[in-house]
Amino acid sequence: MNWTDKTWEEIKPIYQKIIEMPFIKELKNGTLPLQKFQFYMGQDSFYLENFARSLALISARAQNIDHALQFIRFAEGAIVVEKALHDSYFQEYGLDNRGNIEPTTHHYISFLKSTAALDQVEIAMAAVLPCFWIYQEVGNYIYNNKVDKNNPYQNWINTYAGDEFEELVTKAKNICNLVAENCTQAQQQKMTQAFVTASHLEFMFWDSAYNFNRWSN
């Protein structure tokens, strides 16, 4: 079994918890209160900016020039998604500014940036993979189980459904499998641990938006 298939097995319980969480259920049904989505969008703007910085760092540290090219393209993609938030979705969903970096966002972006800067680059590649892969799975889940044609969040949901995004995720997975082949068992385990941590943080990111977790409430 390749590294990605093995690793997905590890996070299946986390993924299941994500699919069942109220944020995702209500996003799928179109009943998510607007304020919770606004909180999420504001935090996601910080996340995307710093996710892109982490990807650019990974690109700079990648040993293989094709991987460097791919990661710098991922970084560009994340900045483009952030710009789409600021330039169109903020207005569409009535948000005038992104607010402050709240605890879970702070935790997640600190984890990504420190991993990208200080850990072995293969571990950093594993740490950013759940961002792609979980969104693809959740996007497909929402798309395949949609209930209401007039979901107010449909435009945003569409960002993560579709073939173009799927291609991106396949590229990210393939790179992880290729680099894992040249890692020792111990290094592969560290890659898996980074993937699991990021998956927990993906759960927390939605959960914290649903509960408006702030430094001070």
Ligand SMILES: Cc1ncc(C[n+]2csc(CCO)c2C)c(N)n1
């Ligand atoms: C907390 C959080 N995690 C993952 C994504 C998804 N995502 C953001 S950018 C990108 C790839 C673009 O190169 C993907 C898949 C998100 N929006 N917010």
